[in-house]
Amino acid sequence: MIGMPILDVAIGLSFIYLLLALICSxxxxxxxxxxxxxxxxxxxxLGRLLQDTGLRDRLYxxxxxxxxGAKDGKxxxxxPAQTFALALMDTIxxxxxxxxxxxxxxxxxxxxxxxxxxxxxxxxxxxxxxxxHAVVGESAEIRKALSPxxxxxxxxxxxxxxxxxxxxxxxxxxxxxxxxxxAWVLGLALAVTLVTNADTVRxxxxxxxxxxxxxxxxxxxxxxxxMERPEEMVPLVVYPNPEKPTAGEPVRVHKDQTLTxxxxxxxxxxxxxxxxxxxxxxxxxxxxxxxxxHLVGWFLTMIAVSQGAPFWFDTLNRFINVRNAGRAPxxxxxxxxxxxxxxPS
Amino acid sequence: xxxxxxxxxxRASALALLMVGSGVTVQAGTVVFKxxxxxxxxxxxxxVATFIVDKAHPTPNRPVKDGDMHIAGRAEEEVGLPMVAExxxxxxxxxxxxxxxxxxxxxxxxxxxxxxxWRVWFEHPAHDPQVQFETVDPATNTNPDHCFExxxxxxxxxxxxxGTSFIxxxxxxxxxxxxxxxxxxxxxxxxxxxxxxxxxxSPKTGHNYTHFFLSFLAKPQALADPDExxxxxxxxxxxQAAGSxxxxxxxxxxxxxxxxxxxxxxxxxxxxxxxxxxxxxxxRVNLDGVATFMxxxxxxxVRRKLPYEIIVVGIMH
Numbered sequence: 001m002i003g004m005p006i007l008d009v010a011i012g013l014s015f016i017y018l019l020l021a022l023i024c025s026x027x028x029x030x031x032x033x034x035x036x037x038x039x040x041x042x043x044x045x046l047g048r049l050l051q052d053t054g055l056r057d058r059l060y061x062x063x064x065x066x067x068x069g070a071k072d073g074k075x076x077x078x079x080p081a082q083t084f085a086l087a088l089m090d091t092i093x094x095x096x097x098x099x100x101x102x103x104x105x106x107x108x109x110x111x112x113x114x115x116x117x118x119x120x121x122x123x124x125x126x127x128x129x130x131x132x133h134a135v136v137g138e139s140a141e142i143r144k145a146l147s148p149x150x151x152x153x154x155x156x157x158x159x160x161x162x163x164x165x166x167x168x169x170x171x172x173x174x175x176x177x178x179x180x181x182x183a184w185v186l187g188l189a190l191a192v193t194l195v196t197n198a199d200t201v202r203x204x205x206x207x208x209x210x211x212x213x214x215x216x217x218x219x220x221x222x223x224x225x226x227m228e229r230p231e232e233m234v235p236l237v238v239y240p241n242p243e244k245p246t247a248g249e250p251v252r253v254h255k256d257q258t259l260t261x262x263x264x265x266x267x268x269x270x271x272x273x274x275x276x277x278x279x280x281x282x283x284x285x286x287x288x289x290x291x292x293x294h295l296v297g298w299f300l301t302m303i304a305v306s307q308g309a310p311f312w313f314d315t316l317n318r319f320i321n322v323r324n325a326g327r328a329p330x331x332x333x334x335x336x337x338x339x340x341x342x343x344p345s
Numbered sequence: 346x347x348x349x350x351x352x353x354x355x356r357a358s359a360l361a362l363l364m365v366g367s368g369v370t371v372q373a374g375t376v377v378f379k380x381x382x383x384x385x386x387x388x389x390x391x392x393v394a395t396f397i398v399d400k401a402h403p404t405p406n407r408p409v410k411d412g413d414m415h416i417a418g419r420a421e422e423e424v425g426l427p428m429v430a431e432x433x434x435x436x437x438x439x440x441x442x443x444x445x446x447x448x449x450x451x452x453x454x455x456x457x458x459x460x461x462x463w464r465v466w467f468e469h470p471a472h473d474p475q476v477q478f479e480t481v482d483p484a485t486n487t488n489p490d491h492c493f494e495x496x497x498x499x500x501x502x503x504x505x506x507x508g509t510s511f512i513x514x515x516x517x518x519x520x521x522x523x524x525x526x527x528x529x530x531x532x533x534x535x536x537x538x539x540x541x542x543x544x545x546x547s548p549k550t551g552h553n554y555t556h557f558f559l560s561f562l563a564k565p566q567a568l569a570d571p572d573e574x575x576x577x578x579x580x581x582x583x584x585q586a587a588g589s590x591x592x593x594x595x596x597x598x599x600x601x602x603x604x605x606x607x608x609x610x611x612x613x614x615x616x617x618x619x620x621x622x623x624x625x626x627x628x629r630v631n632l633d634g635v636a637t638f639m640x641x642x643x644x645x646x647v648r649r650k651l652p653y654e655i656i657v658v659g660i661m662h
């Protein structure tokens with residue numbers, strides 16, 4: 001049977017992790033508002049795909065791509081493969097048309113292999129040309145699509161080769177982005193952990209040894225658990241007037257998630273640098289132990305905080321349900337079985 | 346090392362690792378919709394599609410499974426996504442002509458007009474994002490990766506099945522309200538808003554058919570779209586049992602598809618606030634929620650509770 005103090009410590013830790021994750025989330029969103037990580041990663045990935053940043057930038061000016069971006073002029077964070085293929089073909093064609101006199105003179109023989117190569121050559125550097133020719137070869141369809149008379153059709157089989165080229169490269173870009181995002185979340189969690197000196201070992205010890213503070217933290221945790229689940233469980237829309245089921249009102253279009261004064265006070269009592277630094281031991285052996293426990297504590301906090309606020313909100317609620325000797329939300333009964341006597345007839 | 350410290354360190358580490366180690370990875374799917382499409386269908390019950398049948402079940406599912414006839418195909422003009430159409434209670438005699446039509450169109454690949462409830466639900470998500478109005482390859486089996494359905498079908502070519510198939514599935518154990526709505530209420534999704542498109546990403550969802558007690562919060566409203574004559578929409582609370590005072594979900598949009606028995610029931614009974622009826626329903630993403638949020642200037646990436654509504658597909662006896 002689990003003892004109440006250790007359950008309260010678990011509640012306290014979940015609560016602290018939740019608050020820190022909320023801080024992380026706010027910092028993350030603020031930074032994301034100023035930067036455009038996904039869009040930047042996509043642009044970088046496209047540069048690598050085309051091997052020519054000049055061509056990539058011209059591609060980004062194409063109306064099909066510009067239309068996918070945000071209203072404030074930021075680049076898109078996602079480009080459909082066929083849109084890419086169409087925009088690339090159109091960019092190459094228009095570059096060719098605005099290009100050398102030789103290319104323009106060849107208009108009479110617009111879809112000849114020679115003109116085709118010249119058009120591709122005028123659009124991008126040698127690396128791009130090699131990659132492009134490797135993908136489409138000497139495709140007659142692509143040649144025709146690049147000629148002024150033959151606009152690209154998104155059903156042309158060879159255009160699909162370009163889309164597939166884009167897709168396979170974007171799989172790798174997604175992988176980079178995922179790894180970068182994971183690293184970013186961990187980095188942010190580490191930063192918040194260190195700035196606040198949120199040491200899981202020290203917090204656990206403080207909660208374990210101080211019943212008064214423990215009770216206060218549990219009370220704050222209860223209050224937080226009764227609030228709305230962080231962000232992701234907030235609805236998009238509510239329908240305040242039952243007579244108007246098509247007149248929804250958007251919810252929290254602009255985000256606002258702040259900690260209460262009580263929660264800030266709790267954080268202040270359980271973490272921070274001033275008291276901790278003042279009480280650090282001077283003797284080398286004891287200092288090494290102090291540092292070791294801090295490293296372990298910071299590491300645990302960083303991993304925990306990187307799980308995100310919704311995860312800790314749910315965990316906190318589970319612990320509080322157990323403490324209240326009530327049923328955990330998922331322990332009611334086997335929900336996969338229909339209730340007897342209420343089957344469709 | 347001080348034994349007390351050792352114990353404390355071990356206890357704290359075990360506790361923290363136990364708490365962080367319980368995360369699970371779930372399959373998720375992404376569908377990228379045109380904003381104009383979302384806006385068009387946000388308050389419609391149905392979609393009228395020019396549908397090409399790629400693969401269909403030789404015979405409908407047995408009622409114990411769900412009684413549906415699965416038809417994989419494409420409607421590139423109106424939908425532009427990998428999709429299936431499903432006829433409810435397809436094994437019943439009144440649906441025989443429609444099922445024959447399905448197999449005939451599967452053979453000759455001639456486009457056929459299919460009318461039914463549009464349904465976005467992440468029950469069979471694909472590994473890669475599915476982008477609306479990109480070319481859709483023909484399905485190679487009856488259940489390709491898809492998040493879009495015409496389900497249930499109300500009319501297949503000229504065979505109207507809405508009046509005979511939108512009824513409870515005899516012999517099928519639908520989920521009870523507590524199970525199904527308990528699940529729906531916990532679903533979250535991510536919405537990435539762009540200029541002319543919106544990408545919806547959700548973990549795999551389930552709990553297709555659920556039966557529940559629907560308590561009207563007001564008189565149902567006729568669907569406003571001129572193509573939807575005979576359809577209704579209402580806000581309602583959802584209960585596990587008649588007389589229960591604890592709703593499983595509140596203010597859920599209920600869709601009554603034109604030309605079906607449930608819509609006829611609304612017309613005949615003219616329900617008012619507080620009236621309760623036992624129904625069978627299936628969930629779909631509430632695109633009005635998505636559109637409303639975008640219209641209000643929502644931008645960037647938003648992670649929220651998945652907005653859902655219920656297609657009422659049967660009035661329980």
